[in-house]
Amino acid sequence: MRNHRFNRMITALAGAALVCGLAVVPCAAQAATPEEAEAAARACGIPEEDIQAAWNQFYAEPEKYTPEVIDKMIEQLYIAQGQIVTNVPYNPDAVIPALTDAAQAPAETVTTAASAAQDEQPATASQTPDSQSPASPSGGNNAGSTTEPDITLMMPDGTTFTRIGKNRFIALSYQDKLTYLGTFTSDQQSVIIENLSPEEYRSMLKQLPSDQKLDVIDTLSGITDDLGLTITVDELTDDSAKISLRDAKGELKGVAEAGKLVADTGYDRRGFFALCGALIAAAFGGLAVLVHSCFTEEITEDER
Amino acid sequence: MKDKKNRNHPAVHYATPFILLALCTGVAAAAMIKPADKLKVYANIAFMDDQKLSGDDTGLVIRDNEIIENYTGETSEEGEVIPPQFGELFATVYSPAIGLDVPVYWGNSPELFERGACQSSGSSLPGRDGNAVISAHVDTFFADLSKLKAGDTVKIRTNYGEFEYEVRTAVEFKSNNNKYVNPSEENILTLYTCKKDILGSADDRIGFVCDLKKKSFYTGNEVTG
Known part of the structure; x- marks a missing residue:
């Protein structure tokens, strides 16, 4: 349905970075068929449930998805993904407490995503514990965890540098992620951004400040306009986003709550039962007072 | 004295x-x-309109359709799936083992959960490959879901076909765990609801994963009963 299509778009912003390298490397969308779009989406790391939702929507109104619409959709995604993260000012002296607290570990196993964006030369995995890493000497930001090795990336000129592993990057706050990125040179930042995994992108998308989320939604609304749909933001905080899609008549076509797949299948009755409990407790309290007063013998003046 | x-x-x-x-x-x-x-x-079912605009200003249009229950014509293993609109009653989930016969709406919404079970629009439609995920309130439509057992038959009836599943296993998961509601390459049906809780609001979910046993797309118009 359309709501999940939007969800797909949102999450696609994260995954598409793998392929096109954000705003650093301009990419031309060439997906003329839904199958090609699906393949591109999957390669970009878009969650399967969103791809499924997109297919459901496509089957409902296939005539709307012309090659031009699909191409534009992907182009808009590329624009929007640049709103999630771009290069930040270089600050090699920045220290990130969340990283400096971690234990040092040997970078014996290295994984890296292919980086073919800038010079068609794929990034290669290599064991380079002494690779250039601006964060290491400055504040220990390159400290690896005991369970996750650092990632070695290759620059276009063939030199290598390391960055922290995927899980540690995901665990950082959005600001810490940007600060960490800033410990690398601009060229290194570009390579890192090109090689961010879909999960890393997704984590950044979730952490985006609400004003930036609005920018992303605004960009994506260009896609839905072509499909005759309007996006309405029902709820937007730094931690959540609830969005509705409506057609030209105002009919609701879908509701998306970021990342929420399991439905609420029970009524929350805590308040109701608390009220009932309070009523019963108050009644028992009143009864106790009554019984107490009824069976308490008053001492008369004579007895005093 | x-x-x-x-x-x-x-x-x-x-x-x-x-x-x-x-x-x-x-x-x-x-x-x-x-x-x-x-x-x-019961009141909702008794007084439901065929096409009802939600009482609030969300713009939700609830479409209630009659679902074919007794089709006697020819069927085929392959056929055309008719995609429903958001808020449309497009199927019933039926299991004689526990007396389950519940309408299924397309999409998740509080208003729709008041009227029946809901199929996540991010899951596969019955008749297509993948995981069809249907949920309903534990206090109402899926109150007896927990009585399902492995081997029980569950049928999804739509106006384009009937799809028979067999319960494979019961599962429990947290509301923030998408494992069982994610798409799957297997042709399965996942039914879930809240774990029964006196306060109504539970983080735990109970569900049943069912294997597709038979696909019967309707190719004729014969309907009785």
Whole structure:
């Protein structure tokens, strides 16, 4: 349905970075068929449930998805993904407490995503514990965890540098992620951004400040306009986003709550039962007072 | 001399009925909440319109369709799936083992959960490959879901075909765990609801994963009953 299509778009912003390298490397969308779009989406790391939702929507109104619409959709995604993260000012002296607290570990196993964006030369995995890493000497930001090795990336000129592993990057706050990125040179930042995994992108998308989320939604609304749909933001905080899609008549076509797949299948009755409990407790309290007063013998003046 | 004057104090006479009323109200309200839920379900079904605009300003249009129950014509293993619109009643989930026969709406929405089960629009439609995920309230439509057992038959009836599943296993998961509601390459049906909780709001979900056993797309128009 359309709501999940939007969800797909949102999450696609994260995954598409793998392929096109954000705003650093301009990419031309060439997906003329839904199958090609699906393949591109999957390669970009878009969650399967969103791809499924997109297919459901496509089957409902296939005539709307012309090659031009699909191409534009992907182009808009590329624009929007640049709103999630771009290069930040270089600050090699920045220290990130969340990283400096971690234990040092040997970078014996290295994984890296292919980086073919800038010079068609794929990034290669290599064991380079002494690779250039601006964060290491400055504040220990390159400290690896005991369970996750650092990632070695290759620059276009063939030199290598390391960055922290995927899980540690995901665990950082959005600001810490940007600060960490800033410990690398601009060229290194570009390579890192090109090689961010879909999960890393997704984590950044979730952490985006609400004003930036609005920018992303605004960009994506260009896609839905072509499909005759309007996006309405029902709820937007730094931690959540609830969005509705409506057609030209105002009919609701879908509701998306970021990342929420399991439905609420029970009524929350805590308040109701608390009220009932309070009523019963108050009644028992009143009864106790009554019984107490009824069976308490008053001492008369004579007895005093 | 002792005198039990308080028993005849006017305050006792005035307060007693109110206290008893409060007690009875509290107990009755707590005891009636479950039957009231069921009554609301019956009322919803009895007075449902074919096409109803949601009472609020969300723009949700609920479409109630008649679902074919007794198709006697020719069927085929392959056929065309008719995609529903958001808020459309497009199927029923039926299991004779537990007396389950519940309407299924497309999409998740609180209003739709009041009227039946809901299929996530991020899951596969019955008849297509993948995981069809259907959920409903534990207090109403899926109150007896937990009685399903491995081997029980569950059918999804739509207006384009009937799809028979067999319960493979029961599962439990947290509301923030998407494992069982994610798409799958297997042709399965996942039914879930909240784990029963006296307070109604539970983070735990119970579900059943069912394997597709038979696909019957309708190719004719013969309907009886």
